[in-house]
Amino acid sequence: MLSEHDHRSLGDRLDLFHLQEEAPGMVFWHPRGFILYQLLEERVRRELSAGGYREVRTPQILGQRIWESSGHWQNFRGDMFVLDDGERLFAVKPVSCPGHIQIFQRMAPSFRALPVRLAEFGLVHRNESSGALHGLFRLRQFTQDDGHIFCMEEQVADEVAAFCRSLRVFYRDFGFEDVQVAFSSRPAQRAGADEVWDRAEAALLEAARREGLDCRMQPGQGAFYGPKLEFILKDRAGREWQCGTIQLDFVLPERFDLHYVDSGGARRRPAMLHRAIFGSMERFLGLLLEHHQGSLPVWLAPEQLRVLPVSPDAHAYASEVRARLGAAGLRVSEDARNETLSRRILESHQEGVPFVVLVGAREQAARSIQLRERGGAQRQVPLESAIAELVEVCHVP
Structure with a gap:
């Protein structure tokens, strides 16, 4: 029996998603x-x-061949879905970085074009064991907000600093004030020589220090191709969740023989940064649901307003109000069912709708609405003023 606070229960109550046996670990x-x-x-x-x-x-x-070049075939094959077309082997991608490397190679950039920053909402698949699957938190199919920066080694510190600075503001918009940072160093199973790892770890730590980050050390927790900074959010229950990450990689540029042309016409090896803000879109969404217990910030609510006519003769005005709110860019629905008003209000709040708009003969005569917030506060507002106010309150930060 799932707790009512579990994101799977909340997803069911809010009618957001479901999981079923025929597609294990997929949403x-x-x-x-x-x-x-x-x-x-x-x-x-x-x-x-x-x-x-x-x-x-x-x-x-x-x-x-590409997965061998990246090292995933040697270091990650057990977590990959492998296919055989009768002539050669393929794998469904568990990450997007080898694909981005192919694009960078075709660009053949000069130093003037660097940094090259590529991003993808990459749908990835990983062969997790069935016992490890856990709602949105552990899936076999999920989306990474993946990005890669190809730059000169002397540009690494600035790129890391810019990414780190943006994250605190970004997470705050979702209601997370407490952001901690961890530094994950070389794992036992890795690619690349020790001197390459020495250089990468020193460079990433120096970039973190320049940005004033107080890093928790996590020995042996880096990716097989490079060390990483992990950004850890604390939810309302005090639990910690690793979300964003930025990883410094000197290994894959060498394995794929990446290069750019410097000011003197010589070929030089770029550094590669792997970065993600959410990590997994699905996992972050599950975290959001549990952190806010289904009462998402107004700008994130799938349905921001629900218009309820209080009597049959208010249906026409309710439809007009709904149309006006929708035309203003708000996510709004109308519930004119033959149910009691109290029942419709209760269901609206249970389904996570931040604002209920009540209209009756009095509101129609005054060209106003009764605006009810999910906390229970209720007030009468002229329609035009209400539209302007709600557009401001519901805007994306």
Whole structure:
């Protein structure tokens, strides 16, 4: 029996998503849930635009040769879904970085073009054991808000600093004030020589120190190709969740023989930064649901307002109000069912709707609405003033 505070229970109550046996570790998004999913994407896209990223899309399936070059075939194959077309082996991608590397190689940039920043909402698959699957927190199919920066080694510190500075503000918009940082160093199973790891760890730590980050040390927890900074959020219950990450990689540029042309015409090896803000879109959404207990910030609510006519003769005005609110860009519905008003109000709040709009003959005569907040406060507001106020309250931060 799931707790009512579990994100799976909340997802069911709010009609956001479901999971079923025929697709283990994969999500069926309902219309309301997919609105929420898209809102997360849109907020990240704003961040990408501000950070100078260009969005790309790469194949879901790549041949064995690419995964051998990246080192995933040797270090991660047990977690990959491998396919055989009768002639050669392929794998469904567990990460997007090899695909982004192929794009960078085709660019063949000079130093003037660096940094090159690529981003993708990459749908990835990992062969997690059935016993490890856990709602949105541990899936076999999920989306990474993946990004890669290809830059000169002397640009690494500035790129890391810019990413770290943006995260605290970003997470605050979702209601997370407490952000901690951990430094994860080389694991026992890794690619690359020790001197390459020495250089990468020193550079990433120096970038963190320059930004004033007080890092918790996590020995042996880095990726097999490089050390990383992990950004840890604390939820309302005091639990810690690793979300964003930035990883410094000198290994994959060498394995794929990446280069750019410097000012003297010589070929030089770029550094590569792997970064994500959410990590997993689905996991972050589950964290959001549990942190806010289903009462999401108004700008994130799949349905921001619900218009309820209090009597049959108010139906026409209720439809007009709904249309006006919708035309203003608000996510609004209308509930004119033959149910008691108290029942419809209760269901609206149970389904996470932040504002209920009540209209009757008195409101129609006054061209106003009764605006009821989920905390229970209720007041009469002229329609035009209400529209302007609600647009301001519901805007994306």
